[in-house]
Every structure is written in structure tokens, then in C-alpha cells.
Amino acid sequence: MPAAQQTIPNDDADQTLDEFAAALAWHDGDAEATIRTLLADCKHLREQLALAEISMSLGFTRGWRPCRGPAAPVVESASASG
Secondary structure: OOHHHOOOOOOHHHHHHHHHHHHHHHOOOOHHHHHHHHHHHHHHHHHHHHHHHHHOOHHHHOOOOOOOOOOOOOOOOOOOOO
């Protein structure tokens, strides 16, 4: 396989921090606006999930039901020192 086609696996913590930085940058560093936007997005997605759950039959999903709890534990931020 050529070197250009090889992929380097991303570290999940680095990716999470990059996503956090991107969300914060989108709001020009305003943490409150970032949190409000993320909470609104979460609410919207939960509503969409509820609609999808209602409209799908158990046969279609083979008995699977979505989980309403958090998908993964919260990643704590890196220390500010350094």
C-alpha cells in the first residue's frame, strides 16, 4: 500500500479536544454560547430519535431500541499547565 493511502489512527482524546476547540472557535471563544448551541443540538437530536423510534417497527430493528443514556463517558479536559 502506498504511503499516501496509509492512515494513521487518531487518538480519541485528541479528536475530542479538536472538536471542543472547533465548537468554541465557532462561537468566537464564548463558552456559554457554545454550551447553549450544543444543548439545543442535543435536544433536537433526542426529538428526532424519538420520532424515529415511534415510526420503526420491532421487526425492522430486530428488537433493538435506542439507549437514552449517554453514549460514552465525558472526557475531562487536559490540564491547563504547560
